[in-house]
Amino acid sequence: MIGSTVKILGEIISDENLVIEGEVEGTITLKDNELIVGPSGRVHANINAKNVKIDGLVDGDVVAKEKVVISKSGNVRGNILAPRVILEDGGRFKGSIDMGPAVGTSGELPIGDLNTSKAPKPILSEAPDTSAVVKRL
């Protein structure tokens, strides 16, 4: 878990589930795991995970193998690629969603014809992360 007073600038790669209650800028990759952006979480990053649940703020592109859930307190600005996307009543979203039975298996967001401030990068990697900088606020 990344606590509410923690700010991370850089790349996060994890082989376990992750809860973000603090702030992250960069990229987040959880190849076969779940990411939860908690109510106080603020993520300015591209996300790639198996499942993503957003209760806080996300500004960036989200790729999920299975499902993205934007809860009633969630606010997302970016592009989503996932077979299933659930927007709960009260949740806010602005951007594009590529969805449907055939979507989400490649792990790459086909956004070549969209204006997005954060172009997706090939962020799937097993290599240990050495670039993350953790800064206590």
Added chain:
Amino acid sequence: MLSKPAIQPSCFNSRLLPDLFDLKQLEEGTPIRVAEFGPANGDTIKFLSQFNCRLVVIDIKEDFIQINNKIENAEDIGDEQILEMFKAALRQLSGTQVDICLFWDMFNYLEPRVLGLFLQALAPHLSTRFRGHGFAVLNKGTPLHEQTYGIINSELLSTQSQGRGELPHRHSQSVINGATQGIAVRQGVLREDGRLEILLHKG
């Protein structure tokens, strides 16, 4: 202190939705590209997820209000400047050809001349198989309050009131036809609340 009761959505049957999502016309092997001009809605996202689909949520109301304010406050603002503002508001559609536009009440936020400029800015983003859904009025004296909409299934819409705010304009089908270039109202169905549900096609 008592909390404010949540506004519950209601539903109504739409005779135009089946035409909007006529899969015989839409299934050509490419994803359906849908532009949502209202706020993102969970029902609509769930409905569209059965298709191979790209949904672009533009939620353009705030842009319309800002553009209306600029027009009101500027002494001399030309059509070209207004057109550029609409193009900027539609930048999310850059490079995308949209098959289905969910306009809902958005036409009724703009005066006819400005609506024409908005549709002019939108025109390059419409595919050859374009269809649109929106609301006009039969009687311009009908008061219309703000609502948001969702698609539950191919025949059923959900609506949710957004307080008592009235829509600033109420356009008839002929006003919308006069403002559109290259698209036209194909069908209209009068609803109990005075809204005229309309289906737009190209040509």
